[in-house]
Amino acid sequence: xxxxxxxxxxxxxxxxxxxxxxxxxxxxxxxxxxxxxxxxxxxxxxxxxxxxxxxxxxxxxxxxxxxxxxxxxxxxxxxxxxxxxxxxxxxxxxxxxxxxxxxxxxxxxxxxxxxxxxxxxxxxxxxxxxxxxxxxxxxxxxxxxxxxxxxxxxxxxxxxxxxxxxxxxxxxxxxxxxxxxxxxxxxxxxxxx
Amino acid sequence: xxxxxxxxxxxxxxxxxxxxxxxxxxxxxxxxxxxxxxxxxxxxxxxxxxxxxxxxxxxxxxxxxxxxxxxxxxxxxxxxxxxxxxxxxxxxxxxxxxxxxxxxxxxxxxxxxxxxxxxxxxxxxxxxxxxxxxxxxxxxxxxxxxxxxxxxxxxxxxxxxxxxxxxxxxxxxxxxxxxxxxxxxxxxxxxxx
DNA sequence: CATCAAGCGGATGACCCATCCGTTTATCCT
DNA sequence: AGGATAAACGGATGGGTCATCCGCTTGATG
Numbered sequence: 001x002x003x004x005x006x007x008x009x010x011x012x013x014x015x016x017x018x019x020x021x022x023x024x025x026x027x028x029x030x031x032x033x034x035x036x037x038x039x040x041x042x043x044x045x046x047x048x049x050x051x052x053x054x055x056x057x058x059x060x061x062x063x064x065x066x067x068x069x070x071x072x073x074x075x076x077x078x079x080x081x082x083x084x085x086x087x088x089x090x091x092x093x094x095x096x097x098x099x100x101x102x103x104x105x106x107x108x109x110x111x112x113x114x115x116x117x118x119x120x121x122x123x124x125x126x127x128x129x130x131x132x133x134x135x136x137x138x139x140x141x142x143x144x145x146x147x148x149x150x151x152x153x154x155x156x157x158x159x160x161x162x163x164x165x166x167x168x169x170x171x172x173x174x175x176x177x178x179x180x181x182x183x184x185x186x187x188x189x190x191x192x193x
Numbered sequence: 194x195x196x197x198x199x200x201x202x203x204x205x206x207x208x209x210x211x212x213x214x215x216x217x218x219x220x221x222x223x224x225x226x227x228x229x230x231x232x233x234x235x236x237x238x239x240x241x242x243x244x245x246x247x248x249x250x251x252x253x254x255x256x257x258x259x260x261x262x263x264x265x266x267x268x269x270x271x272x273x274x275x276x277x278x279x280x281x282x283x284x285x286x287x288x289x290x291x292x293x294x295x296x297x298x299x300x301x302x303x304x305x306x307x308x309x310x311x312x313x314x315x316x317x318x319x320x321x322x323x324x325x326x327x328x329x330x331x332x333x334x335x336x337x338x339x340x341x342x343x344x345x346x347x348x349x350x351x352x353x354x355x356x357x358x359x360x361x362x363x364x365x366x367x368x369x370x371x372x373x374x375x376x377x378x379x380x381x382x383x384x385x386x
Numbered sequence: 387c388a389t390c391a392a393g394c395g396g397a398t399g400a401c402c403c404a405t406c407c408g409t410t411t412a413t414c415c416t
Numbered sequence: 417a418g419g420a421t422a423a424a425c426g427g428a429t430g431g432g433t434c435a436t437c438c439g440c441t442t443g444a445t446g
Contacts, residue, residue, distance in 0.1 A: 012423095012424090013411085013412055013413075013423060013424065014412065014413090015411070015412065015423095015424070015425080016412090016423080016424060016425090019424085019425085038402080038403085039403080039404080040402070040403065040404085041402095043426090048425085048426080049424095049425055049426030049427060050403090050404075050405095050426070050427070051404085051405075051406085051407095051424090051425070051426060051427080052424075052425060052426070054403095054404060054405080055424075055425090058404095114362055116364060154363075155372075155375075155376075157362075158359040158360070158362045158363065158372075159359050159376060159379075161358070161359060161362060162355035162356055162358050162359030162362075162376070163355055165354070165355050165358040165359075166351040166352050166354060166355030166358075167351070169307055169350075169351045169354060169355075170347075170351065171309055179348075179351075182348075183348075183352060183355070185383075186352075186380065186383035186384065187379065187380070187383060188383075189382065189383035190378075190379035190380060190381075190382035190383040191379065205392095205393095206392060206393065206442085206443055206444075207443065207444090208392095208393070208394080208442070208443065209392075209393060209394090209443095212393090212394085231433080231434085232434080232435080233433070233434065233435085234433095236395090241394085241395080242393095242394055242395030242396060243395070243396070243434090243435075243436095244393090244394070244395060244396080244435085244436080244437085244438095245393075245394060245395070247434095247435060247436080248393075248394085251435095387446105388445100388446095389444100389445085389446090390443105390444090390445090391442105391443095391444090391445100392441105392442085392443080392444090393440105393441080393442075393443085394439105394440080394441065394442085395438105395439100395440090395441095396437105396438105396439105397436105397437090397438095398435105398436085398437085398438105399434105399435100399436090399437100400433105400434085400435090400436100401432100401433085401434080401435105402431105402432085402433080402434095403430105403431085403432080403433100404429100404430100404431095405428105405429090405430090405431100406427105406428090406429085406430100407426105407427100407428095408425105408426100408427105408428105409424105409425080409426090410423105410424085410425065410426095411422105411423085411424075411425085412421105412422095412423075412424085413420105413421090413422090413423090414419105414420090414421085414422100415418105415419095415420085415421105416417100416418095416419090416420100
């Protein structure tokens with residue numbers, strides 16, 4: 001990942017951009033290792049001054065959101081692709097499955113996705129985009145009679161997070177994907193008409 | 194709550210027991226307020242020296258487990274009562290509902306209940322007791338044909354925690370109980386044969 | 387009442403966080 | 417090219433929290 005031009009017309013000095021990259025990359029590594037993001041530690045691991053990290057990312061949340069962004073955008077793209085599918089039922093369940101897999105695959109995503117609000121505009125934007133997609137696909141599936149009425153998109157979002165959370169209670173991480181898929185099946189049985 | 198005699202034959206000096214009570218009571222208040230338990234803060238709020246708190250509860254987890262214990266034991270008692278019910282299906286679902294309500298009602302319970310291990314023997318014991326009850330009631334319900342086979346008690350436990358977690362994503366706390374009940378209904382539709 | 391161990395509390399060293407500021411460096415302009 | 421300038425750097429440091437240690441107090445015991 002490489003630093004994006006801000007608002008499309010502003011750029012960072014070359015050394016700043018390089019540091020930005022190193023910080024995000026290091027943060028990604030730490031997140032993947034399961035370490036909670038401590039900005040001082042990120043600075044040390046990235047061989048960069050502490051102030052540099054704080055200048056780019058005032059809080060751990062800001063860095064985490066930056067790290068999570070690509071994954072969230074991939075998921076949103078996946079959702080937009082689902083709009084073109086023929087069967088509203090499979091389009092909807094397909095997005096749920098993709099969401100679960102994304103949440104499981106990238107430890108940066110769950111905390112960002114389930115946070116009540118976001119510090120970066122781009123994160124807020126992509127999460128809102130996902131919510132819109134979710135609403136749209138759910139509505140379609142409900143109209144097609146594939147999903148029972150009386151459920152909101154917010155319910156779906158929460159339940160997906162709940163399923164992923166449930167799977168994290170399994171100590172063996174390798175077993176989690178299979179678990180989430182079983183739990184999603186269970187949920188879908190309840191969701192269908 | 195009042196300090197239990199340790200192993201049934203050892204007792205604390207009277208002032209120590211009084212402090213113990215005050216610490217647990219203060220901790221309970223803080224937990225109910227949603228404050229994360231910080232031992233220094235508990236000491237200040239309980240008008241007690243820091244060392245006194247640390248002597249009784251070496252870690253925040255130890256205090257939290259102590260605070261959660263009564264609720265967990267009430268739930269276990271509820272589960273033992275469920276054993277005497279006639280219909281295995283309602284006995285099982287009744288315990289699930291009771292579990293959810295307990296997790297929602299007492300903020301001390303979820304972190305203790307879903308922790309992979311426990312620092313106090315009594316906590317470990319009561320959680321194990323609950324697991325046993327869960328296994329037993331699930332097995333009965335499955336044999337009676339009320340619940341589909343292929344699910345373990347651990348699955349159930351995780352799913353219950355997942356549902357409660359899902360409800361905590363709703364910002365309005367007053368709406369959460371209704372949510373969890375709806376989600377449990379959904380889950381039960383999936384669980385039935 | 388005297389003895390003494392159990393218990394008390396707060397001072398303190400260790401550690402983490404995040405800001406500030408003197409120095410360095412990229413960029414721009416002549 | 418090279419100097420001027422602002423952007424960016426980095427680490428020293430003050431502020432805050434954590435948990436231990438130890439000299440003092442107090443309840444229990446005979």
